[in-house]
Amino acid sequence: MTLTMQQWIFVESYGRYTLDLGDSNVELADITTVPGFAEITTVPLGYGHQAGLPELRAAIAARYHNVDPADVLVCHGAQEAFSLLVRSLEITDRSEAVVIGSGWSQHTYYPAEVGLSVVTVALDPCEHTLLAAVAEAVTWRTKVIVVATPENPTGWTASRDFIEAVADIADAYDAVLVVDEEYVCDPDMSAAGISDCVAVISGLSKLHGLPGLRIGWCIATADLVDRCTQRKHLTTISNSVLCESIATAVLRDGDRFLARARTLCRSGAHTLQEWASVLPQVSIVNARDDLPFAWLRIDKSLDSLAVARRALDEGVLVIPGEVFDRPGYLRVAIARPPVDLDRGLKVLARAVCGPRLDLLTAGGRA
Ligand SMILES: Cc1ncc(COP(=O)(O)O)c(C=O)c1O
Numbered sequence: 058m059t060l061t062m063q064q065w066i067f068v069e070s071y072g073r074y075t076l077d078l079g080d081s082n083v084e085l086a087d088i089t090t091v092p093g094f095a096e097i098t099t100v101p102l103g104y105g106h107q108a109g110l111p112e113l114r115a116a117i118a119a120r121y122h123n124v125d126p127a128d129v130l131v132c133h134g135a136q137e138a139f140s141l142l143v144r145s146l147e148i149t150d151r152s153e154a155v156v157i158g159s160g161w162s163q164h165t166y167y168p169a170e171v172g173l174s175v176v177t178v179a180l181d182p183c184e185h186t187l188l189a190a191v192a193e194a195v196t197w198r199t200k201v202i203v204v205a206t207p208e209n210p211t212g213w214t215a216s217r218d219f220i221e222a223v224a225d226i227a228d229a230y231d232a233v234l235v236v237d238e239e240y241v242c243d244p245d246m247s248a249a250g251i252s253d254c255v256a257v258i259s260g261l262s263k264l265h266g267l268p269g270l271r272i273g274w275c276i277a278t279a280d281l282v283d284r285c286t287q288r289k290h291l292t293t294i295s296n297s298v299l300c301e302s303i304a305t306a307v308l309r310d311g312d313r314f315l316a317r318a319r320t321l322c323r324s325g326a327h328t329l330q331e332w333a334s335v336l337p338q339v340s341i342v343n344a345r346d347d348l349p350f351a352w353l354r355i356d357k358s359l360d361s362l363a364v365a366r367r368a369l370d371e372g373v374l375v376i377p378g379e380v381f382d383r384p385g386y387l388r389v390a391i392a393r394p395p396v397d398l399d400r401g402l403k404v405l406a407r408a409v410c411g412p413r414l415d416l417l418t419a420g421g422r423a
Contacts, residue, residue: 325391
């Protein structure tokens with residue numbers, strides 16, 4: 058990989074943009090409007106509970122069907138949930154992880170970091186072909202199978218039948234299937250509870266627009282949750298009770314946050330489609346009503362990193378495909394207020410077209 062997400066976001070771009078069309082979350086939410094917000098500031102700042110405040114675990118469980126609060130572990134984002142799950146496996150020097158697609162590089166880097174051999178299975182538009190490839194890749198050495206649905210950055214989304222079939226494979230090989238549901242808007246779509254071998258991870262970072270709370274979770278059997286909790290004691294002990302209290306209030310008010318996400322995603326997808334329709338250099342691979350980001354392909358003659366750098370020079374953050382090992386693509390956040398998205402897309406159009414934009418803007422569209 059020529060450039061990592063970490064380098065792009067936290068080093069090269071940090072402090073250089075005023076408009077964020079890069080992060081894959083819905084625009085940051087205003088938490089001061091949640092009922093009971095004023096009381097949160099009086100929460101005693103102790104350690105709380107290692108598995109998360111009971112009321113937060115209950116509020117998370119209530120989002121799903123048939124999930125018990127005992128099956129929920131609160132973590133520092135879905136990222137910590139993922140790392141705890143991987144660390145809770147019995148890893149030997151022959152252990153393997155099978156990662157399906159996953160442009161989210163931590164899914165491959167983290168298992169490798171802790172000593173698993175990682176086998177990646179490239180996404181295929183045909184689920185039958187993909188399933189056959191997964192079945193081929195899984196062996197008795199496989200400890201964990203990982204899939205993100207919807208996937209970041211492509212937006213690829215698995216059907217329930219596919220997830221159930223992969224769960225059957227995981228079950229047969231005594232592996233854990235981690236389903237990353239960071240971008241699942243509708244809890245009815247969740248794989249939580251479909252099998253004891255399935256562990257779901259998610260959080261408040263994306264659709265709720267609150268990455269700064271660092272509140273995520275894992276939903277798994279009580280036994281797996283317990284093993285992860287033992288690991289958590291060695292890493293972060295517990296989450297911040299202040300953030301957990303805010304998260305509880307947010308989840309109790311969850312429908313409003315998700316409705317806001319849907320509105321922003323819908324209008325963002327529409328704006329982006331109009332924008333791209335007058336730019337021959339850009340084609341939309343994925344821009345959906347239920348996802349906060351779009352995945353764009355740009356003309357072969359253009360360098361996606363150079364385009365992202367030109368936008369950054371004008372104070373707009375977008376994500377170049379290079380950080381996902383896919384040069385020639387851009388990930389653009391669309392769940393933004395219309396006025397911000399319009400401004401950012403104008404800058405991006407200039408970054409894509411260079412001086413030739415004048416020809417296109419004659420009609421006033423770009
Ligand atoms: C697919 C996916 N999983 C997990 C994460 C980590 O998110 P967080 O730790 O903020 O919940 C991200 C962040 O972008 C992501 O895209």
